[in-house]
Amino acid sequence: MSPIITGLLIVVAVSFFIMTMSGRTGVLLGLKGENRLDNIPFRINALLRFGLGQKRMVDPEEFTPGMMHVFIFAAFLVLQVRSLMLFSMGFSESALVLFSDLSHPFWLENPGVLGAYRAYLLVKDVVAALAVLGVLYFCFLRAKVKPDRMTPSWEAYLILGFIGGLMVTEFLFGGSHMVEQNGGFVWWEPVTSTVGLGMNALGHTGAYVLGRIGFWMHLSIILAFLNFLPLGKHFHIITGLPNVFFQRTRASGKLGTPNLEKEEFGTATVKDLTWKQGLDLYSCTECGRCQTHCPTYITGKPLTHKGVNQDLKHWIWDHEQWVEEGYSASGVKEPLPEIIGSALKAETVWACTSCGWCETACPVFIENIPRLIDMRRYQVQVKAEFPQEIQRVFEGIERQGNPWGIGQDRRDEWAEDLHLPTWGDGGGPYEYLFFVGCAGSYDDKQKKVSRSLVKILREAGVSFATLSKQEMCNGETARRMGNEYLYQTMAKMNVEAWNGLGVKAVITQCPHCFNTIKNEYPEFGGEYRVISHTELINELLKDKRIKLSQVMNTKLTYHDPCYLGRHNGVYDAPREVLKAIPGLEVVEMQRSKREGFCCGAGGGRMWMEEHIGTRINHNRVNEAALTLQHASNPSTPFPDATDKQKPGMVGDYKEKGGSGVVAVACPFCSTMLRDGVNDTGREENIKVKDIAELVADAMETKPGGAATVTPGPAVHAKPE
Missing domain, CATH: 1.10.1060 (Fumarate Reductase Iron-sulfur Protein; Chain B, domain 2)
Known part of the structure; x- marks a missing residue:
């Protein structure tokens, strides 16, 4: 070939690449430092599974495009070796002969190496063909399907052209050698040899010229591609694998703690x-x-x-x-x-x-x-x-220990007739601190959930106590709203008080409290075993410490709280509890579990108005109504929640059809969905109930069971 042309191409391309990358890397080096070299075994495993293994690419909602991307990614990995061979061919005629002619004496003298090389060529041929399939698929997807999630882009077609061009030119170059050597179909290069058979029609000269054009185009595309990567979205080809390696090792619900x-x-x-x-x-x-x-x-x-x-x-x-x-x-x-x-x-x-x-x-x-x-x-x-409306939230937490700003002396009014033990009053020892939470203490609807949970705990003989009037907000709302100082103040105060009381385990009925106490309080010395009320109830049912006998003949759909499900992986426990209630027909919403749709209250949005677009809770209630209606009448149209052209259509349902129960496991979700039901005029047909309320209503009560608190065997959350 031509060492001069090959060398010139490399020098020019690499020079431009270094110039571009110097600016990109200079910016990164100028940003704040952060330790991302902890837990190396975890990071290596993540790189293998999610980086090289592309596990997230084939998630259910995008399986087909994910597989096509896997084909292209595999081709990139395999063809890197081939590209090095082609550059060596550009510099050396000997390398060209060696890698192109398998009857070369070197291969005859080293049959083991020849076998390995043929195996590589087979893999190379297959993945290159699959990559061409992937390119054609993505061109069709962008040009005809036009998924909502994909922004129309000329860059995308250019990159697809680059990728397809690399594969096609590889086949043309290899096929020209098949013609030159008068070869036929061979198993180790099935696609290339098939292309070679087609190129026979061009004659030796025509095939030679087309092969050399393919060779130089291949090298040029590689170097042009290299320089284009730092200029657009395909920079991820360079940075994606490192980004997977440097992912956080903590729970997704845990925020960093600034000094x-x-x-x-x-x-x-x-x-x-x-x-x-x-x-x-x-x-x-x-x-x-x-x-x-x-x-x-x-x-x-x-x-x-x-x-x-x-x-x-x-x-x-x-x-x-x-x-x-x-x-x-x-x-x-x-x-x-x-x-x-x-x-x-x-x-x-x-x-x-x-x-x-x-x-x-x-x-x-x-x-x-x-x-x-x-x-x-x-x-x-x-x-x-x-936002102006959150000022009163900050003031409420600062002055009264809760975002509503209701008097601290009223925190235990919900339980005045229950005669609950208070941690630190000389009783006990208690196994669990029942952290009631602000909603469970002050919100009228959630007070019923608190009372239902107490009924369940007493019936099961769980040893627990509350903090009564001494309980304070855990600070989660303040932190997600950006008031880190207020959050840290509340966290340190709570941890100091709880540690002083000897608290070891905490029950919560709010996923936001659950996430904060479990994942964020350890940074302040708050190391507790934290269990959500749905996990605890599920364990009590499995241990036969409570029994559900009241039949509920109704349809029910469950809404996954983001901070219980997505951020902490608790999906099964709530569903197992619901399935244990006699007579309930549990139907899933399309957007559920990992793909669950938010109620709109997280991130402090519970306290902020929605002035733009449609309300998130309305969208979710519409889906719940459609789910219940479809369960009663399957002829009701049920659009795909992950429709590529218009995702989320299940939230567009405006009819009044659908009746039953929407089960929740979060006070924020309860408030948002109840408001959504009322706003959309469905309050007569759809009821929103916490899982604890449903269990308490269905539970058999032993004589005196709800009036006493007796120690019982330890109940632990299952490891996540």
């Missing part, structure tokens, strides 16, 4: 991002999977995590010198502008419900929620700029 004494008050400018958050931006594939069940996107809010990633990434790329060296576009050294106002709008940052779908769906493990919460922290703690 307030060191004035870590949140994210103001892009320089306040960590290098991992910058790598997240580089790694966004723009696949749009984060949108398919995103409550804000589905209901028309000004937030898509794909959009946030792109807005931030392109702002950084457009201002690399400013970010890296401090010089603005005008050449003047000046501070960077704040993210909100330059790259993002305030309403975008405040729209997120922190439901976690985007992070669950992302194939490269981009962490969107912590970044947005950090921006909220700055807005609250430094700028004092936040």
Whole structure:
């Protein structure tokens, strides 16, 4: 071939690549530090499963496009070796002869090596053909199906052209040698030899010319592709695997804890991002999977995590010198502008419900929620700029220990006639602290859930006590709203009090309390065994410490709370409890379990108004009504919740049909769904009930069982 042309192509391409990458890497090196080298075995395992193994690409909602992506990814891995061979052929005629002619003396003298090489060629041929299939599929998907999650893009077609071109030129180059050697079909290169058979019609000269064109096009595409990667969304080909390796090792519901004494008050400018958050931006594939069940996107809010990633990434790329060296576009050294106002709008940052779908769906493990919460922290703690309605929430927690601002002396009114033991009153010892929570203490509907849970615990003989008037908010709401100082104040105060009382295990009826106490309190010394009320009830049923005999002849659908299900993996326990209730016909909503749709209350949104788009809780109630109606009348149209062109259509159901119960396991979900039922005029047909209420109503009560508290055997949550 030509060493001069090959060398010139490499020098020019690599020089441009280094120039581009110097700016990209310079920005990352200039961002805040963060330790992502802990738990190396976990990271290696994650890289193998989710990076090289592409496990998330074939999730159920996107299985077919995921498999096509796997085909292309496999081809990239396998053809890297082939590409090195082709470059060596460009430099050396001897390499060209060696790799192209399997009758070369080297192969005859080394039959074992020849066998391995043939096996590689077979794998190469198969994956390259599958990659062509993948390219054709994605072209069809974009041109004809036009999925909602995919943004129309000329870049996508260019990259698909590059990928398809690499595969086709590989076949043409290999096929030309088949013609030259008068070869026929061979098993170790089935596609290439078939192409060669077709090229026989061109004659030796025609096949030779077409093969050489294919060779130089292949090298040129590789080098052009290399330089295009850092300029667009396909940068993830370089950064995706590292991003998977550097994923967080903690639970998704656990936020990082800034050091307030060191004035870590949140994210103001892009320089306040960590290098991992910058790598997240580089790694966004723009696949749009984060949108398919995103409550804000589905209901028309000004937030898509794909959009946030792109807005931030392109702002950084457009201002690399400013970010890296401090010089603005005008050449003047000046501070960077704040993210909100330059790259993002305030309403975008405040729209997120922190439901976690985007992070669950992302194939490269981009962490969107912590970044947005950090921006909220700055807005609250430094700028004092936040939605007006949450001011009273902060004041309520500060002054009365609850977001409603109701007097602390009324915290135990819900249980005045129950004569509950109070931890630290000289009784006990108690196995569990029943952390009632603010909603369970003050919200009229949730008080009934608290009483139902007490009835169950007493009937099962569970040893527990409450803190009565001494109980305080755990601070979760304040933290998700950005008031980190208030959260840390509440957390430290609670941990100090509970540790002083010797608390070892905690029961919660609120997933937000559950997540905070379980995953976030350990950073302040609060190491407790935390169990949600649905897990506990399920264990009591399995241990036959309670018995359900009251028949409930009704249809029921269960709504997964995001902070119980998606963030903490508790999906089965609530369903097992519901199935144990006689007479209940449990039907699943399409968006359930891992794909569950948010009620709209998370991330502090419980306390904020929805001024834009449709209400999230209305969308969810519509789906619940449609699910119940379809269960009664299967002829009712039931659109696919993951429809590629218009996802979320199950939430568009406006008819009054559907009757039964929507079961919940979260006070926030209960409030939002009850409001949604009332707002949509379905209160006569649909009732919203907590699982504890349903169990208490169905439970047999032993004589005196609800009036005494006796120690029972330990009940533990199943390991997750």
